[in-house]
Amino acid sequence: MPVIAFKQKSHMVPQEYGPPPLGAKGYVDGETFRKGRKEPPLHALVGIDDYSEGFRAGYYHRAISERALSGGR
Numbered sequence: 751m752p753v754i755a756f757k758q759k760s761h762m763v764p765q766e767y768g769p770p771p772l773g774a775k776g777y778v779d780g781e782t783f784r785k786g787r788k789e790p791p792l793h794a795l796v797g798i799d800d801y802s803e804g805f806r807a808g809y810y811h812r813a814i815s816e817r818a819l820s821g822g823r
Contacts, residue, residue: 772804774804775801775804776800776801776804776805776806776807776808777807779794779804779808780804780805780806780808780810781809781811783805783809784808784809784810790805790809794809
């Protein structure tokens with residue numbers, strides 16, 4: 751994925767879904783791994799932070815949780 755497309759998408763995801771920026775980056779990274787059919791890093795699969803949650807949502811092609819939508823609070 752070109753750098754320009756990544757930057758555009760990482761700005762579009764928070765506007766559409768409202769997750770915090772770190773969760774949005776995780777979502778885009780997860781989607782990129784899924785589309786590239788790459789094995790995800792272990793820390794992204796077991797982590798409990800916003801990035802990991804966003805990564806799993808993008809990788810498994812599912813909605814981002816309410817916790818992430820509320821900014822993790």
